[in-house]
Amino acid sequence: MDINLSQCFIAVDDHDKALAFYRDVLGLEVRNDVGFEGMRWVTVGSPSQPDVDIVLEPPLADPNASPADRQAMAEPLAKGLLRGVIFRTDDCDATFERIRAAGAEVLQEPVDQPYGVRDCAFRDPSGNMLRFNQPRKR
Numbered sequence: 001m002d003i004n005l006s007q008c009f010i011a012v013d014d015h016d017k018a019l020a021f022y023r024d025v026l027g028l029e030v031r032n033d034v035g036f037e038g039m040r041w042v043t044v045g046s047p048s049q050p051d052v053d054i055v056l057e058p059p060l061a062d063p064n065a066s067p068a069d070r071q072a073m074a075e076p077l078a079k080g081l082l083r084g085v086i087f088r089t090d091d092c093d094a095t096f097e098r099i100r101a102a103g104a105e106v107l108q109e110p111v112d113q114p115y116g117v118r119d120c121a122f123r124d125p126s127g128n129m130l131r132f133n134q135p136r137k138r
Contacts, residue, residue: 084129
């Protein structure tokens with residue numbers, strides 16, 4: 001039996017701002033951008049990982065959710081309290097400079113971590129923490 005990751009989800013509060021960041025700044029390709037039941041289904045992914053999609057979705061992707069429930073989910077996103085995502089890069093420092101030059105909010109400059117990676121961290125336009133790590137050479 002073979003099990004592989006197919007999709008992961010990142011909550012966003014504005015698809016257009018998210019696309020500008022994930023496509024134009026990070027260089028991910030847009031794989032799908034369609035409307036569905038009053039919502040928008042957007043997937044992006046790395047060209048080097050064609051079988052893994054990142055779904056950019058509202059914090060509460062349920063068209064039948066109440067306004068109170070939508071607000072309850074939007075608040076932790078706005079505070080940056082939702083779980084982050086970790087991307088792997090082959091050059092942490094160059095990745096950091098490219099993302100910083102695009103104006104993203106820096107959370108951590110590149111640093112060697114005791115658990116074997118060099119990494120940095122940013123916030124995306126919705127407030128999600130994104131880490132970019134590079135395994136240290138042995």
